[in-house]
Amino acid sequence: MSVETFDAGWLTLREPVDHRSRPSDLAARLSVWWAARGATKVLDLGSGTGSNFRYLSGRLPGPQDWTLLDHDQALLERAMAEPTKASGGVRVTAVAGDLMNEGLAEVQSAGLVTASALLDLASEESVDALAEACASARCAALFALTYDGSVTWGPDVDAFDGQILAAINSHQRRDKGMGRALGPTAGTYTLEAFRRRGYETFTSASPWRLAHGDKVLARALLEGWRDAALEERPDQSDAIRAWSEIRAADLQSPTLQLTVGHVDVLALPAGAPTGRR
Numbered sequence: 001m002s003v004e005t006f007d008a009g010w011l012t013l014r015e016p017v018d019h020r021s022r023p024s025d026l027a028a029r030l031s032v033w034w035a036a037r038g039a040t041k042v043l044d045l046g047s048g049t050g051s052n053f054r055y056l057s058g059r060l061p062g063p064q065d066w067t068l069l070d071h072d073q074a075l076l077e078r079a080m081a082e083p084t085k086a087s088g089g090v091r092v093t094a095v096a097g098d099l100m101n102e103g104l105a106e107v108q109s110a111g112l113v114t115a116s117a118l119l120d121l122a123s124e125e126s127v128d129a130l131a132e133a134c135a136s137a138r139c140a141a142l143f144a145l146t147y148d149g150s151v152t153w154g155p156d157v158d159a160f161d162g163q164i165l166a167a168i169n170s171h172q173r174r175d176k177g178m179g180r181a182l183g184p185t186a187g188t189y190t191l192e193a194f195r196r197r198g199y200e201t202f203t204s205a206s207p208w209r210l211a212h213g214d215k216v217l218a219r220a221l222l223e224g225w226r227d228a229a230l231e232e233r234p235d236q237s238d239a240i241r242a243w244s245e246i247r248a249a250d251l252q253s254p255t256l257q258l259t260v261g262h263v264d265v266l267a268l269p270a271g272a273p274t275g276r277r
Contacts, residue, residue: 008049008078013217015051018116022144023204026266027059030112030142033268035061039111042066045103045118045130050079052116052144053092060112063089067106071098100126104210107133116144119186119265121174121189123179127186127193134267135197141267145206147172147260149184151225153247154257160243163236164229170240171228194267201267208260215251218258222247 040063040207047068057064070076077092099122107113113134119127145241149169153161170176172183182189191201210218226244228235250256 008075010075010086010220011048011051011075013220014246015049015054017208017210017214017217017218018051019055021206021208021262022055023206023264026142026202026204026264027056029202030140030266030268031060031156036113037111037140040065041110041261042101042112043106043110044068045099045113045115046070046096046141047079048072048075050082050245052114053079054082055116055144056114056142057090063146064091066090066096067090068101069090069095069097069106071096074219080180104129104133106221107139108137110137110139112142114142114144115133117146117262119143119190120147120183121176121178122186123175123181124189125135126178127182127190129257131190131193131197131199131267133201135269138269140269141194141199141265143187143190143265145262145264146187146190148187148205148263150207150259152257152259152261154259155255156250158243158246160239163233164201164225164240164243167229167232167240168225171232180240187265190265191267194265197269199267200270201265203266204264206262206264208258208262210256210258212256214258215256218251221258222251267270 044066047053050068053066053068056138057066066081068076073096076096080094095106097103121136151165169184173181175181193204194201222244225239229240234241
């Protein structure tokens with residue numbers, strides 16, 4: 001099984017936009033639960049270079065014991081080399097492994113399981129297994145920046161935008177290494193998976209809103225979308241390439257508006273917090 005791998009440069013490029021796009025309400029709600037529970041242990045699945053850790057650790061109170069888990073050892077080494085932005089007794093360790101093996105095993109000792117930009121790569125079976133493991137551990141879960149299937153260009157609409165988006169979303173449902181991926185349905189499926197196990201769930205939109213100053217990231221997105229569309233619709237290659245050239249020119253406009261939809265999901269176990277984990 002080959003799990004999709006991400007370049008460290010891409011993760012660095014997207015981190016500032018990820019952080020500014022995340023809603024504050026879910027982290028605030030989690031912080032209240034975290035303090036009441038007296039929890040300390042956090043498992044960050046698919047941690048990459050540590051962006052989720054750098055965002056969330058400073059928003060949780062008290063001492064924290066983080067485990068960063070990723071199948072890419074090089075990304076983990078980058079994460080451990082980065083200076084922490086948290087304070088107040090934060091410990092960080094790294095574990096090389098994947099979600100369905102080492103990841104599920106680590107869930108059992110966690111007070112919080114978190115991930116960023118991961119669930120849309122996962123299958124129904126892997127999300128169900130993760131929700132079941134969290135329910136067994138009675139831990140909280142916070143999943144950030146799950147793609148929701150929406151992309152909007154502005155200020156001008158191109159007639160081919162809809163066909164490109166359909167091809168992208170179809171490509172998102174391909175097997176990314178964990179079975180057929182949920183893609184744009186991942187946020188909704190995850191909410192239901194945790195609700196079925198008695199969790200109280202909350203969701204907030206976390207769209208990327210890209211403007212002219214984000215054109216380097218937008219260019220990388222455009223190239224990825226073009227390639228995905230070409231894989232899905234090789235019979236429309238000329239039209240796809242023509243669309244890509246038009247949109248590449250649009251990236252130079254000072255009035256660029258590009259919105260990529262994401263959703264954040266928080267799941268809290270029912271009942272009063274007890275114990276320490």
